[in-house]
Amino acid sequence: MGRRAVRNVHEGLDLTGKLLSFDDLPNPWENAASLFDVDRPLEIEVGSGKGLFLRRATAANPEHNFLGIEVAFKYARFAAANLLRDGRTNGVIAACDALRVFRELVPDASLEAVHVYFPDPWWKARHRKRRVLNEAFLADVGRTLRPGGVLHFWTDVEEYYVSTLEIIDAMRAASPRLPLTGPHPVEEPESEHDLDFHTHFERRTRKNGEPVYRSEFVKLGG
Ligand SMILES: C[S@@+](CC[C@H](N)C(=O)[O-])C[C@H]1O[C@@H](n2cnc3c(N)ncnc32)[C@H](O)[C@@H]1O
Numbered sequence: 001m002g003r004r005a006v007r008n009v010h011e012g013l014d015l016t017g018k019l020l021s022f023d024d025l026p027n028p029w030e031n032a033a034s035l036f037d038v039d040r041p042l043e044i045e046v047g048s049g050k051g052l053f054l055r056r057a058t059a060a061n062p063e064h065n066f067l068g069i070e071v072a073f074k075y076a077r078f079a080a081a082n083l084l085r086d087g088r089t090n091g092v093i094a095a096c097d098a099l100r101v102f103r104e105l106v107p108d109a110s111l112e113a114v115h116v117y118f119p120d121p122w123w124k125a126r127h128r129k130r131r132v133l134n135e136a137f138l139a140d141v142g143r144t145l146r147p148g149g150v151l152h153f154w155t156d157v158e159e160y161y162v163s164t165l166e167i168i169d170a171m172r173a174a175s176p177r178l179p180l181t182g183p184h185p186v187e188e189p190e191s192e193h194d195l196d197f198h199t200h201f202e203r204r205t206r207k208n209g210e211p212v213y214r215s216e217f218v219k220l221g222g
Pocket residue numbers: 046047048049050069070071072075096097098099116117118119120132199200201202
């Protein structure tokens with residue numbers, strides 16, 4: 001599925017504090033609250049694209065903080081500009097590799113939720129190793145969620161969905177085991193207008209009449 005261009009963000013817009021680089025992220029992570037106005041439970045979205053999920057989630061859940069991580073700078077900038085325009089103090093975007101953030105910065109049992117929506121499918125077999133939902137990242141998700149925390153994974157690619165479940169099953173059978181239960185089913189949400197979808201890719205998939213595979217995994221011990 002191709003991508004639509006993003007609208008230009010005004011050159012002079014000051015996105016300080018809303019659009020971050022890897023080096024702006026807290027290190028040590030214990031200072032993560034400094035990214036926001038108030039310390040709240042933290043949720044991370046991996047691959048935010050144009051940021052529709054963050055716009056909606058920051059409004060729907062003001063009791064939580066949201067960090068979106070998007071490797072494509074122009075999308076990250078667009079999403080950050082929307083959060084700024086909407087006056088959201090509980091959402092910021094980092095333009096960098098999300099897997100590196102998990103690998104190098106995020107401590108154990110520190111996250112309320114991890115969101116991965118419509119990750120790039122990397123169709124060719126020889127490119128599959130580039131998928132974000134690989135074994136190393138899933139181990140980091142299992143490590144960084146708090147007990148009871150949730151991994152949300154939605155995709156329009158059935159093969160990606162099935163093969164991710166297979167990786168998770170294999171990791172659960174291994175030692176140390178991946179401490180996640182699921183997949184728990186997720187109902188298709190009602191969507192009444194264009195901004196009322198979970199993400200931009202969810203909107204495009206549903207408007208094309210194609211299926212969306214939705215799942216949640218819960219960290220054991222909650
Ligand atoms: C297919 S798009 C989906 C965007 C959005 N989640 C949605 O559902 O509309 C996948 C996004 O993940 C981003 N991405 C891919 N690998 C990434 C990584 N390692 N870290 C952060 N973002 C990544 C891509 O740049 C792209 O914007």
